[in-house]
Amino acid sequence: MKPKITESHLDTVIVNTPEANELAARAVLAAALPAHAKLDFDRATVRQQVRHRNTHGTADLALHLWRGKRLQALVLIENKIDAGFTPDQPQRYRISRDAHIADGSAPLVATLLISPSIYIGGSRLKDDFDGALAYEAILPLVHEDDRAAVETAIGRASSPYEPVPVEAVMSFFNDYAQIVAKAYPDLRIKTNPNSGNARPEASRTIYFDTRASGFRSYPFLLKDNKAASIRVSHQCWDSSAPSASVKLMLDGWAAHLAKATPILQPALADKSLYIRSAGRSLAVVADTVRLDNMRSASAQQQAIEQALKKLQLIRDTWNGMETTLVKAATVLGR
Template sequence: MAHLTPRISEARIDALFAQHLLRPTFGAAFLKHARFSGKVASVDVQQPHPMGRGSVDLMLTLEDGTVILVENKIDAAWSVAGDAQPDRYRASVEKLQGQRIRCGSLLLAPELYLSRSRHKHLFDRHVSYEDCLDLFEGENRELLTRAIAQANSPYEPEPDVASGDFFSAFRAHVATRYPGLVLKREPNGKGVRPTGSHTFYFDVPSTLKPQPALPRPRMSLQAWDSGASSPSVKIMLGGLAHRTDVSVPSSLREVGGYLRPAGKSLGIVIDTPRLDPSRAFLDQISAVDEGLSGANQLNTWWNKNAAELGYAVNGQ
């Protein structure tokens, strides 16, 4: 088998730029490409969006107080959980400007990505990786060069037949037995699922009622979860992972639910059995139904009782 070059994550490029932007020469050159003037005073990585949902890849604050919100892309599609990423940046800029803070948004990406993006006009400025290449040396320059090359050969998942069959059967089972649950379309098209796929994503507008007092949720069910003691079905509220002070509503405890951080989100969780997408669907039907029963309970709880959590989060 041919050796596969590990793909470079956007988080790694975030860290690369964050490491160098406080250097006066680098920072000044970067701001010149971005058509901003001044000096970078601070750089924060993966900060919550001022508009309240999602995170900003790099938040630059200049010495004069100007804030630059940077979205970094190599080859990934835009996240559309809740508001689309470009819309979040526009909303965050407007919010900060409403607070009389000078602010702008910036899309940082390879030239190929910038040339093909239909949403780059939603950002105030654009800087290409190629613009910055000569600002780096040695291994750092090589890393950015590889990221540029990666943009020219985007990720194409290797199909896994067994996983594809399992996810297809799971989708059909949900449609016929659990009409209150609606799954998102397969992200790769044509039912392709790569090896290691383990998460089922629900279509929020078709499944969960909006709750004005809470961030727009995401909902998923995992076949397995290496970062937790059990797989689970979760409703996730972005930017609220720090709210460990929120009490679990009694109505949620009654259905076996609890609260825990899930990345940068607050997870509303019901534990579910482990599933193995590499094995036959019918051999695991009892575990599948137990997991979907949990999803149904969580869905019903949210639509009837999520306002209780809204009161707790907002201190009412």
């Protein structure tokens, strides 16, 4: 099991370090703007989750270097421990950087990736940033109370997951999306989280946007005293289950499977739907024909459309189950 540490925790450490230690601020400056490493400044401030300019999303951190009241340099920072990049993430940093330059936000603006050295060494996208700075380089500059967190993050890191794209699999997903858009426009597929729309050979699951696809969210179904989230997917091939399937998953409810199933199953039985666990979730499931993600989706269109019809059935059934779900929540004390 990987050591427990979050990027948000490391964000806080990175905020505190350059603000308190000029050497740390200069390390960031030298990594992002090496030609200006000797820039004259007397104060550093860092903001978290700064909205990008001219594009969507946010920079994890923005380092501001000041001389008096004049901003001398701005560095937009992406902090990664071991997570992969979301689609076009480095490009969005560049767009935002260029917008800041055009707006005259600061005389100098740059982008920077801060990560463990093993991540930087293994990332194919690090060169899309103006510079990269390893956790190991700033570790000696971090306050002693925060060093354990940085060391834990370094220990957690492994080569980042940037999947090797397989053209046949990417073609399958693209064709699948076209089938949905043309024949089932009421169902909306989620955006591929992999940079460059990459799909590896092991990519066999299509996830749907629950809200845009019309799946109801019931605020009385709780997990940890908050509304439990739902996910919806088409698992084209599931080696851990008896069959490929489409399913709705209620997060955190697998622990209540034994008590919830007798309450929920009668509402599903005449529709060929059933209840089972899916990881930590309770799932409403319909079995489907196994699909080959290395073959054209158009050649498997009939099986895909049958699965999508079953997904619509799950949605319509789920949306009409409020009374039954209230009963289950009441019995389980959720």
